[in-house]
Amino acid sequence: MTDYPTYAGRASLAKITSWNTFKGMHPTMQERVRGLIEASGGKVGLGQGLRPETQQLQLFLSRHVPDPNGKYSYDGKRWSRLPNVAAAAPPGRSMHEIGLAADLTGDMGFVRDNCARFDLQTFENVNSEPWHVQPVELERSRRSYENNPAWGRPPWSGGGGGGSSSSGDGGSADSSSAAGASAPTSLTPAYRVKPGDSGAGAEVLIEALIARGRLEDAASSRTGTYAAELRPTVESFQSDNGLDVDGIVGPQSWSALLQIVVPGDKGAHARVLQVTLINRGLLNDTGGNRDGTYGPATQTVVTQFQAAAGLGTDGEVGPKTWTALMGEKKHIAVTAAPGTRGAAMHGAVADADDEFDPDDMDVLSVFDGMPIE
Numbered sequence: 459m460t461d462y463p464t465y466a467g468r469a470s471l472a473k474i475t476s477w478n479t480f481k482g483m484h485p486t487m488q489e490r491v492r493g494l495i496e497a498s499g500g501k502v503g504l505g506q507g508l509r510p511e512t513q514q515l516q517l518f519l520s521r522h523v524p525d526p527n528g529k530y531s532y533d534g535k536r537w538s539r540l541p542n543v544a545a546a547a548p549p550g551r552s553m554h555e556i557g558l559a560a561d562l563t564g565d566m567g568f569v570r571d572n573c574a575r576f577d578l579q580t581f582e583n584v585n586s587e588p589w590h591v592q593p594v595e596l597e598r599s600r601r602s603y604e605n606n607p608a609w610g611r612p613p614w615s616g617g618g619g620g621g622s623s624s625s626g627d628g629g630s631a632d633s634s635s636a637a638g639a640s641a642p643t644s645l646t647p648a649y650r651v652k653p654g655d656s657g658a659g660a661e662v663l664i665e666a667l668i669a670r671g672r673l674e675d676a677a678s679s680r681t682g683t684y685a686a687e688l689r690p691t692v693e694s695f696q697s698d699n700g701l702d703v704d705g706i707v708g709p710q711s712w713s714a715l716l717q718i719v720v721p722g723d724k725g726a727h728a729r730v731l732q733v734t735l736i737n738r739g740l741l742n743d744t745g746g747n748r749d750g751t752y753g754p755a756t757q758t759v760v761t762q763f764q765a766a767a768g769l770g771t772d773g774e775v776g777p778k779t780w781t782a783l784m785g786e787k788k789h790i791a792v793t794a795a796p797g798t799r800g801a802a803m804h805g806a807v808a809d810a811d812d813e814f815d816p817d818d819m820d821v822l823s824v825f826d827g828m829p830i831e
């Protein structure tokens with residue numbers, strides 16, 4: 459099996475196929491999704507396949523409010539979807555809960571152009587969810603599956619590779635491998651960075667050190683690796699900020715490195731945010747998305763992320779949003795620099811950012827199609 463990084467540099471195909479969220483899918487879905495990811499040569503990754511019902515509930519509640527005239531029905535009430543959030547089915551109604559849908563990450567153009575080769579359909583034109591794919595045979599709805607006995611019933615016999623498109627041989631009653639499957643990536647602190655690390659955390663660290671004036675703002679600084687030579691720089695930063703001097707960048711160091719960023723901000727700290735979003739797979743990796751301007755495109759992504767994480771959707775990236783973005787359970791207590799727009803906004807926007815309990819993050823490991831780990 460080819461072992462290559464995804465476009466976002468987070469997970470190899472071997473890793474993706476080891477996740478419970480992958481293994482919990484219908485065998486035929488596993489086969490198709492694996493085929494598409496493999497064919498992409500690293501451009502496409504997996505956000506989530508099987509989604510436990512508890513997560514579906516959390517997702518639904520984060521995106522809907524009770525409304526007597528609402529379009530959706532759940533728990534004996536009517537609900538309306540909040541503005542600017544993606545669709546989420548009520549618990550019991552999502553194809554993810556039965557392992558017959560997958561949310562992909564990365565190059566959505568590749569997904570759109572190639573999914574039919576693997577008997578998958580996208581929802582680009584259904585719910586504006588280009589990342590969401592399902593088997594072509596099942597049209598769009600869970601009802602379509604429920605009316606189609608050929609696909610069997612979960613839990614699926616795990617393992618993958620199973621059958622041709624219509625065999626649907628899942629459903630062996632004694633299989634427990636898929637039951638209780640957990641999220642693909644537990645909330646390990648993805649951004650706890652130590653010397654020798656490369657990838658997402660290292661890239662964000664370097665950008666933050668540049669923003670703090672500890673590294674030159676130059677291409678030569680952006681190596682993507684927390685190299686040994688960088689350790690004295692990190693340790694002097696820790697020392698200057700009264701932190702443990704160990705060269706390991708965790709919540710305390712991030713608290714000192716990061717800063718509140720608000721829509722309209724320009725500069726190095728806005729770029730730290732952009733690079734973080736890119737490394738989370740939330741923002742496409744283009745030059746324009748690394749321009750150090752917190753513009754409308756970045757704001758759209760931030761507010762969608764905040765909605766999915768149960769935060770106020772003001773676009774202000776303060777301590778709670780940073781904590782969620784960094785995949786930390788421990789609070790990252792960033793502050794605004796005096797005299798910046800962040801400082802002004804933080805005073806004015808009475809703590810929209812404070813509703814969020816980082817310990818709740820376990821049940822919301824994936825923003826539909828957009829992994830937040």
Ligand SMILES: [Zn+2]
Pocket residue numbers: 554559560561589590591826827
């Ligand atoms: Zn989906």
